[in-house]
Amino acid sequence: MTTAVTGVDDTLVEGLRGAVRGAVIQPADAGYDQARAVYNALHDRRPALIVRAAGAGDVITTVNAARANDVALAVRGGGHSIAGFSTCDGGIVLDLGNMRGIRVDPSQRTVRAEAGCTWGDLDHATHAFGLATTGGIVSTTGIAGLTLGGGMGFLARRCGLSCDNLISADVVTADGAFLTCTASRNPDLFWGLRGGGGNFGIVTSLEYRLHPVSDVLGGPTFYPLDADVVRGYLDMMSDAPEALGAVLGFVLGPPAPFLPEHWHGRPMIVVLTCWSGPADDDGQIRDRLSRVGPITGQFVERMPYPTINTLFDQALPAGLRHYWKGVYARELTIDAIGVHLDYGATLPAPQTATLLFPLDGACHRVAPEQTAFAYRDVAFAAGFGASWSDPADDDANIAWTRAYDAALRPHSTHGGYVNFMAPDDADRVRVNYGHNYDRLAGIKRRYDPGNLFRLNHNIAP
Numbered sequence: 001m002t003t004a005v006t007g008v009d010d011t012l013v014e015g016l017r018g019a020v021r022g023a024v025i026q027p028a029d030a031g032y033d034q035a036r037a038v039y040n041a042l043h044d045r046r047p048a049l050i051v052r053a054a055g056a057g058d059v060i061t062t063v064n065a066a067r068a069n070d071v072a073l074a075v076r077g078g079g080h081s082i083a084g085f086s087t088c089d090g091g092i093v094l095d096l097g098n099m100r101g102i103r104v105d106p107s108q109r110t111v112r113a114e115a116g117c118t119w120g121d122l123d124h125a126t127h128a129f130g131l132a133t134t135g136g137i138v139s140t141t142g143i144a145g146l147t148l149g150g151g152m153g154f155l156a157r158r159c160g161l162s163c164d165n166l167i168s169a170d171v172v173t174a175d176g177a178f179l180t181c182t183a184s185r186n187p188d189l190f191w192g193l194r195g196g197g198g199n200f201g202i203v204t205s206l207e208y209r210l211h212p213v214s215d216v217l218g219g220p221t222f223y224p225l226d227a228d229v230v231r232g233y234l235d236m237m238s239d240a241p242e243a244l245g246a247v248l249g250f251v252l253g254p255p256a257p258f259l260p261e262h263w264h265g266r267p268m269i270v271v272l273t274c275w276s277g278p279a280d281d282d283g284q285i286r287d288r289l290s291r292v293g294p295i296t297g298q299f300v301e302r303m304p305y306p307t308i309n310t311l312f313d314q315a316l317p318a319g320l321r322h323y324w325k326g327v328y329a330r331e332l333t334i335d336a337i338g339v340h341l342d343y344g345a346t347l348p349a350p351q352t353a354t355l356l357f358p359l360d361g362a363c364h365r366v367a368p369e370q371t372a373f374a375y376r377d378v379a380f381a382a383g384f385g386a387s388w389s390d391p392a393d394d395d396a397n398i399a400w401t402r403a404y405d406a407a408l409r410p411h412s413t414h415g416g417y418v419n420f421m422a423p424d425d426a427d428r429v430r431v432n433y434g435h436n437y438d439r440l441a442g443i444k445r446r447y448d449p450g451n452l453f454r455l456n457h458n459i460a461p
């Protein structure tokens with residue numbers, strides 16, 4: 001997608017420099033290259049301006065300037081957008097990464113966090129009170145982008161999606177207004193924020209419901225790449241307590257000390273477990289994992305909840321290249337399992353993985369029209385696609401992901417998770433928002449009729 005525009009001139013830059021408290025960075029400034037870099041190195045863009053907001057006031061000022069000058073505006077929280085939407089060529093990047101204040105209210109079991117926080121920030125802050133909410137499984141991912149698209153993680157079966165735990169949000173809309181949204185204040189906007197992505201405004205802070213979660217039993221268990229293992233996993237999940245979060249993965253065996261060397265680099269299945277139920281039942285969880293299939297290696301220990309969301313950070317550092325897609329599945333059919341096994345056997349790079357997040361339990365108890373996240377009857381959200389390091393491998397990795405997608409599509413009549421989508425998936429926006437699309441378009445018309453916020457999986461006004 002090209003995002004080039006020409007509207008950033010000296011007057012605009014000087015106006016912003018004088019009006020905002022945070023740094024305003026231009027291409028000639030020291031630190032520009034570092035400031036423009038996003039997590040997914042596939043998106044090597046050159047914005048005309050990067051504004052590092054110090055607070056909601058800077059966000060309002062920047063939104064007003066972008067709108068008045070008709071300049072492309074990208075918003076960046078954690079910067080993990082797979083599709084590259086948190087940067088642009090020639091426009092303004094509004095970087096919220098310095099807005100990281102967090103306040104936990106243990107008596108109400110809530111937390112309010114500024115939109116530049118990562119899940120690592122939030123997990124750390126709430127863990128001090130023995131509390132947590134559903135968030136991403138890599139600690140460097142931003143809370144805002146993940147929550148606005150839905151938000152899947154280890155606690156989803158027990159506590160619902162991240163967006164289900166959102167109880168209020170402060171938002172700067174396209175006209176520069178600052179609105180607090182809850183179920184009763186600006187309820188249409190609040191509804192759209194819970195699954196509708198960054199289409200409606202710039203969220204400056206988010207308030208979540210928290211749950212008693214302290215230490216958990218968790219980590220990866222590896223098995224051979226075999227259909228029986230997938231069946232064993234499905235059996236395990238069919239009657240698993242909701243406090244068992246267990247993500248199914250197709251990966252290459254990592255060079256980890258708990259995995260025998262002859263498995264390193266070989267295609268395998270992994271079950272990423274997080275048991276947040278009573279420690280007394282740890283033995284039962286271990287038994288369940290051993291019934292999934294023959295274990296080739298395992299690192300499953302008791303650990304603080306924030307730690308489980310850092311186990312994969314090192315394997316996925318910023319600066320890799322990523323091209324992913326996503327599909328939802330009501331059930332994993334034999335044919336779909338066959339496709340995952342075929343592509344699991346040909347993973348093109350060590351960082352590449354397919355992950356299937358179970359979305360039952362508490363996720364199913366939210367009615368499909370209660371939030372913008374439409375898919376409340378699916379069993380799994382699959383995210384698949386290549387992650388690699390060498391630009392010379394771009395074409396091969398993108399082609400591999402597209403072939404995987406084409407093979408899987410006949411076995412999935414539904415959409416996919418917006419937060420796993422590639423930049424060229426614009427034709428899937430409608431199906432990905434499902435039956436909620438028309439209502440979302442109405443909210444878009446009300447709050448952003450000029451489509452200022454278009455660097456996202458865009459809902460046209």
Ligand SMILES: Cc1cc2nc3c(=O)[nH]c(=O)nc-3n(C[C@H](O)[C@H](O)[C@H](O)COP(=O)(O)OP(=O)(O)OC[C@H]3O[C@@H](n4cnc5c(N)ncnc54)[C@H](O)[C@@H]3O)c2cc1C
Pocket residue numbers: 039075076077078079080081082084085086096115135136137138140141142143144145146147148149150151152153197198199201202203204316419420455456457
């Ligand atoms: C390594 C990795 C692990 C992941 N793990 C998970 C996971 O466990 N569960 C899961 O559900 N998803 C996961 N994802 C997908 C993730 O949800 C999306 O990439 C998400 O967009 C990241 O949010 P961010 O704030 O880091 O991204 P950014 O790149 O900062 O933002 C992405 C988009 O979100 C919107 N946005 C961000 N902040 C705001 C804001 N303040 N106001 C309005 N709009 C905003 C904008 O449209 C922006 O373009 C993962 C992605 C990666 C790369």
